[in-house]
Amino acid sequence: MREISRRTLLKGALAACLPVTFPSVAHSRDRNETERRARVVEVQGPTEHALEVLLDALGGMGRFVKDGDTVLIKPNMSFPNRPEQATTTDPRLVKAMIHRCLKAGARRVLVADHPMRSVKLSLDVTGMKDACDGIRGVHLIGASQEGMFKRVALPEAKELQAVKILRAALDADVQINLPRMKSHGATTVSLGTKGNMGLIWDRAIFHSRLDINEAIGDLNALVRADLTILDGSMVLTAGGPLGPGPVEKLDCLIGGTDPVAVDAFGVQRVAWYGKRVAPEQVPHLVACHKRGIGEIDLSRVDIVSRKVPTP
């Protein structure tokens, strides 16, 4: 019998793990129905407790973060707005997630966004600086210079031929997206897939030169979060992305591994601009779905609802 060296065994094992670590491969368009369905978990209750329950329902933090991993957390901290204005992610959620990542063995956690306004002011007012201060292994990154981004060519893309993406996002082993659920003037909603625009340098061309919806699709084909959790504690239902606008207290977290399914569920969860919106009415989600990034049809998604009693 042929002997298998340790190296070959490890190689084989790694290859076998590939579809797990890069689920986009598994989610190719011509998948068959027998494949595992995407799961979206909605947990009602106070943020920190809700996060625990949500992660358990998704199979525990160990499924996402391995020992020695570099984790990228991408909250929304683009504007110097206070968290109760519901335009930036709740810093408590970010802090709880940081602790979960470190507990799961992460070597370092990078909390990164590309703020649209004064970086220092944004990190201060959103409360992110306080949330990350003094925790070992945590780096708060408010990207502000072109040198922090790396140009990546996208020959397959429909709109976005090349994009300058945050180097940290390319370095990270695990990417966790923690967007705030909010409305958006140009794209109706700003959830996980739209939130990834915080990882790139030149956003202005999305609005001017490119079709923003298709460009978001192209971008998400490149960066696909391993875990997306929508911060639905408070939702800005109109006047987004910067606000001010009406804030609805939804008091929930919505999470899952399929970014499109999570967004799709988030879209129909509240009324945006006073109207009910179906996921298929949100063009950038359709664009993501067409590229095989995730499932937009909620009838093909397992929905799990949990509730944490308010203490």
Next chain:
Amino acid sequence: MKNFPSTASLHAGSRRKKWIIQTVCFALFLCLCVSMHYPWRSWIPYQLFLDLDPLKSLAALSGTRQVYLFAALLVVVSLVWGRIFCAYVCPLGFCIDVADHGLGKTRRNPAVHRLPDSRAAEVVEPENRPQLPQGVRAAAGFQWVLLGLVFVGLALKSSLPFVLDPIGLLTRSFAVVFYPLGIWVANGLVGLFRPIAEQRGWYDLAYHAYLQPGFQAAVGNLVLLAVVLGLSLLTRRFWCRSVCPLGALLGLLGRVAPSRRRVAATCTTCGQCQVVCPMQAIGDDPFRTRQSACIQCKSCQAVCPVEAISFSLRPQPETRFRRVPEGLSRRKFFFGLGAGSMFIILAKLDPRVTKRTERWLRPPGALPEVDFLATCIRCGACLRICVTHTLQASGMENGLQSWGTPIHNMRAAGCEQQCDLCGKICPTGAIRNLPLIERQHAKIGTAVLVRERCVAWAKDRVCLLCDEACPYNAIVFRPVEGHKRPFVDESRCNGCGMCEAVCPVSGEAAILVYPTGEIRQKEGSYKEILNRERIYLEPKKDLLELPDKGDMAAIRKGEA
């Protein structure tokens, strides 16, 4: 004569002491300039040096009736010790001393012997005595004209002469010249180390960067500073002696100061003191001193071979103080004053100022334009501390009257609505120090949309950048000709300029902030005024057009 302890070495020590004190003061000034950034720390006396400046306090007093008592300290010190501030504390004085040194003006004169053993009462030959160039002699007393012009300016409500206030000049030079250069170097260094830092996992370093400022008027300010320092080519401390209006004021006060250079009858008139005096304050007759020029550095005392010079508050026995008359006739003074006043008046009559013909936007909370131009001493601290660097120093393109004052460049950056630092740092109250909520209601202007340039109007594109950036929902979209098109809701615009900054067209934006509707007032609440004018900077619900529900089935079918 005493042999021990050698007074010469003691005095050499005092010269070193002067350098140490000067360096410490300059370092402190520099630290304060560097520390002028967000976040505001109330324990830092950011404007320590300007607060000491009595001229600045006069400007503040004339504009806002605010009294800054700290400057009284310098007045008292000058009444007792003359221009000691110029020798030890003034940061520009330090820079000029360094420039003197760099230009070789402090090179030791072979006629002067500083070693104790060679302290023969050697007479400096007349050709080795300081020969002031003709221009320098002619300029004697020019500082009085400038000081006079400061007061003329105060009377005419123009702070233009404050451009030459030494502390303000240096603060402004730091802000618009050295600060951008420093950031450029710092960012360059971080960029250089970024690959290494990333590899090592030093993410805090790898993703560290400073916002790079840049100023339109940087070159003009650098030229002015170069001229001020370059004046030393004429003679040492020429600026301090013949130009500086603050030096003139302190010299005027110091004329009565009891601390003055007194010479004993033992003086051999060797002339060594005349050679070393940096201010040429000693007359052709070494018994005489020009008290208004003497900065009490005591260099003369240190070189005197017979120790005939003393500076104590109470006169030593058998010493005398005698004046050199001021080198400026009354006629010359008034002639100069008249000529200078013409500049001030003509600058004031500029239609850009009187008729406000330009699209100038002043920082939120700025006093009414007339008072603002009388009160702003153009120190540039607001430019330094502005978090977005929307504030720019006005250059000559906006006329002399406005030179050095802060003006918004909204195309470069908008005015951050969570920031109130320009009002906090302003040393004269030309920009009012307002609570954040009031400052947000201090309307800067109103945005105007240029439909011919706007891509949503002219090219039917889906562009909502201005709406996305607007902190007040003042951009509303209404369907016109089947397209969503932006409108400015003036009742919600406070002129912050965020829209103008992000507008994606090239060159001038398609949405421009004009000073229309700006609120400028010396006192009182801005919020009340805005609400009276039915302007509410509050959220309002928007309605958005969505794609038809019928598309849903098609989308599903298309991908199935």
